[in-house]
Amino acid sequence: MDNIKTKDLLKIKHLLGIKGMCREDLELILKTSASFKQILDTPNKKVAALKGITVVNMFFENSTRTKLSFEMAEKRLSADVVNFAASSSSLKKGETLIDTARNIEAMKIDMVVMRHSTPGAHKMLLDNLDSVIINAGDGAHEHPTQAILDLMTIDEKIPDLRGKRVTLVGDIIHSRVAMSNIHALQLYGAKVQLCGPATLIPKGIEKLGVEVTYDLEEAIKNSDVMNILRIQLERHVGPSFPSLREYHNFWGITNEKLSKAKNDILILHPGPMNRGVEIDDDVADGDHQVILEQVLNGVASRMAILYLLSANIGGIK
């Protein structure tokens, strides 16, 4: 616990996205995450760091995993947790996001974790609330806590990412994970490569300094890390996507394809997985994957983020 009671402060006051963050902030978050991860290994698993602090999880879009992970992190920090889900919300009755958020804030809360389908929705909270805001995903824009837990997982295995090639595979265009991952990995000096069908690669993304390839076999050969993005089954088949069968044949990760990879390649997946589509069973349960480590790191890093940002409660915007 000693190294958690640091006097170090993040430069950011809210976590809206990785874009614009500095490496020092990411390093401080990862260092703090490592300490919390140790606590999660102790029998008690709980600290009093956010005692008396109220956190609201506002989820305007389904996300069982991210919500569970945040809630777990908040409870491990002894925060008071309130959940607000869109299905039970008044938004459907025509109340605006701003009114809803102001109403909740009027009940004296300190931090808001929000998932929303519209890019930039968090900016509206920032402009209208005094609480600390944490983005749990805004459309296909940013999902910073996912990028941080991915980075933590990679960093544990590959402490110096400079010059290493990390490939994001699959549906880049609809992914809320991709953009945040690219920014975080680049801050750590990694070469980022994107691989998937051309119809799922968004326009002009090379301008971010990433490599783009449609050839998975090529990408498997030259990658140190592969992050396999989820194919959203309900979304795709149509003009940009022939079939899951074809997707699996050409961009699904199988052990056979992985036989050409570097020996120590790491396989990540943000979950939930579509086994047999973007990833095969034998890979999802195989030696290279760190998927359950990601889940544990998700809780540890969200604890770190909540804890570090709690320094801004009641204060500076």
Add this chain to the structure above:
Amino acid sequence: MINNIQLNKSNFDELSKSCVIKNGTIIDPHNEKEYLSDIKIINGIISEINESITTGPDDLIIDAKGKYISPGFMDMHVHLREPGYEQAETLITGSNAAMSGGFTRLALMPNTTPCVDNIFVYNDICRRTENLLVNIHQIPAVTVGREGKSLVEMAELNDNGALAFSDDGDGIQSSEAMKGALQYSGMFNVPILVHEEDKTFLDGVMNESFVSTELGMSGIPNIAESSMIARDIEISRYVDGYPHFQHISTQESVKLIREAKKEGLKVSSEVTPHHFSLTDEKVKTFSTDYKMNPPLRTQEDVDEILKGLQDGTIDVIASDHAPHTPEKKNVEFDYAPFGVLGLETLFSVGVTYLVNTNVLSLVEYLKKITINPRKILNLDYDLINVGKMAELTIFDISSEWKVDRRKLLSKSLNTCYHDETLDGQVQVVINNSKIYKR
């Protein structure tokens, strides 16, 4: 109407029986002349244009020293929201905004509720806009309900003064409907004003570009506009109709229209101030004031539009004035309606971004907001003559002003130039024996 009586008050006065504009510089885009002169107006009609007109005790004297006197501006692309969405704008608040922007003449788009797709709604709007300073030309829809299927009763509407037809707000998806519209309207020589957009692409909320990629927003690609322009150029050549392309926004559109004009086809086009002065980088603020359709594009598109304005590919600058209430705009970007205000900033944005940057001379600029829209709509465009109705706008090119959304006369606030300092300001507008003074 009980509500909004204050807001709906017209901001003009009756012009005195006799009035003299002294010491101004007349700028006449039709005759490409610029000269110091006084103008005498009796009963609303220009009675004398002379270097020094002596005034009597009963004359209203308007001092225009250091200012320009131009034919009244015309905006051929405006949404005044009446009937159906009067919370955002009415015919009266909209015409107040128009006067304040220097306009004496507007063409209104028909996407109201009910839609202007028959003689009865059309006549009702004509009746409601009698006796204003601003002449209002209601443009009827091309197709019934703007559904892109069957044509409205164009011949009857044309007989009753309709100058053109438009399904603006939506592109006409059916090629057969567009062919019919161009062919039928071609009989009486009026244009179809076309909002070009292929809706079979996925719905987007901003330009599809590197910026939409960075923001994770769904995009509207350039080809959603340009492919339809290409189609309609082909159709118009085939049936001998006249498409006027509204609010063009892409470099590809400019190039297609330039080629069509070179070939001698009867086509024309307009651009909005926001499409030549702003780019999609603005969306990074997430402000819904930058959400409009067509969306703000890239700098390369803006550059080609500026070339198109210079070489005459783009004939007209029109505002696409599209008021929305704060309640509708102050929501998440995905949920906000498309559209921005334009009437009160158009002239100054043009001065700031075209004239003062030497893209266009003042007289070339004025052509695009005075005589060109009138030519396209078959209206009189040789206005500064003795015997003509005085339809004049007096402006100061050197004064600058800061846009404050709360001070605009429009009923809505959704300008994308809030807090920006612009050059050039309208001082006085005269039309229909009425006068508006800032």
